[in-house]
Amino acid sequence: MKIILSILSQRLHLMKVVLIDRSVKKRADLEHRIVRIEQPSRETRNESYFKGLGEDLKVSKIISVEKESTALLLSEIMIDAESVLEMIKPDFILLYGSDLAALAVALLAVQKKIPLGHINAGLRNFDKSSPGEINSILVDHMSQLLFCSTSTTVDNLVNEGITSEIRVVGDLILEMLKMKRDEISQKAYGLLKEHDLKPEEYVLADIRFRKNLFPGRLSKILSGLISSNKKIVLLTYKRLNKAIKKNGIDIGKIKCVEDSSYLDTFALISNAEKVVCDSESMEREGYFYKKPTVVLRNTTVWNEILTNKWMTLVDSDKERIRNSIIDFSPSESSYRANLFGTGFNVADDIVEEIYKIL
Incomplete structure (x- = not known):
């Protein structure tokens, strides 16, 4: 054995x-x-x-x-x-x-x-x-x-x-998403109803990178999200909540949704208009669901997505975050379904x- x-x-x-x-x-x-x-x-x-x-x-x-x-x-x-x-x-x-x-x-x-x-x-x-x-x-x-x-x-x-x-x-994550497709669809129906969301009418934001939780960067990122005037759904968790509260950062009309399960996260990605994130995992998952992705860093390990122009790097720049949420629109012809x-x-x-x- x-x-x-x-x-x-x-x-x-x-x-x-x-x-x-x-x-x-x-x-x-x-x-x-x-x-x-x-x-x-x-x-x-x-x-x-x-x-x-x-x-x-x-x-x-x-x-x-x-x-x-x-x-x-x-x-x-x-x-x-x-x-x-x-x-x-x-x-x-x-x-x-x-x-x-x-x-x-x-x-x-x-x-x-x-x-x-x-x-x-x-x-x-x-x-x-x-x-x-x-x-x-x-x-x-x-x-x-x-x-x-x-x-x-x-x-x-x-x-x-x-x-x-x-x-x-x-x-492997793509394999998991295909296996869980029906469960994710069922989750999506309940989540959208619970949070009064409609498919393709919100931008999903996720902030995980330790550096982005520093007060200065976090404040600029959240300001960029707010100034887009889009419906923003922010996945929240203990450390992020603590950073926002401790530093008295304004979140405006951002809708906070607790990041409670992997199925919920996939369900929200699958129905979003765009994804704004700083984690390597969500950058890739956004592409799986064919979502334009705005990355809150200045580098990425998924350079193939960047080359296909389905991702844009904005770091913590407030104006670039705002403009990308509003204007970033990849060409359908550049999407490669079997890239992964x-x-x-x-x-x-x-x-x-x-x-x-x-």
């Missing part, structure tokens, strides 16, 4: 792990083990956000770490994760992101000569001052299997001298590629 170990280092990755778990269970000679590495203070979504998803997952170990220093955090994760690897003795390790926890486990995998796979490999924002960019490059170069979702991510890896390790499989693959059999293809090298 060969063991595949998934490292779940962000709660948002749970959706991907669920699909991999289902695929591994189809094979009698494979076992799937899951280890969660959590940094509670950095999470913006609580456990209830994923209600109805992954309750049947068997987690072998939860590692909880809290350190402000990057060096201390990295060392603590490595120490705790090493003992877990010695206990589980995996034949393959699968990473779902490129945060510090993923980097720590990748370093251990190399030292212990355990084959490593990286989902969503090849993502680059080309900003070497970004820790996430460096982590992503390092994890990719330490991995034996690199699972890419687009041709652009493949090109990024090839340009760095990586070729034989690449596998183009598509996107078809969304079918993604998890099965990933597990098949892992199985081949075990």
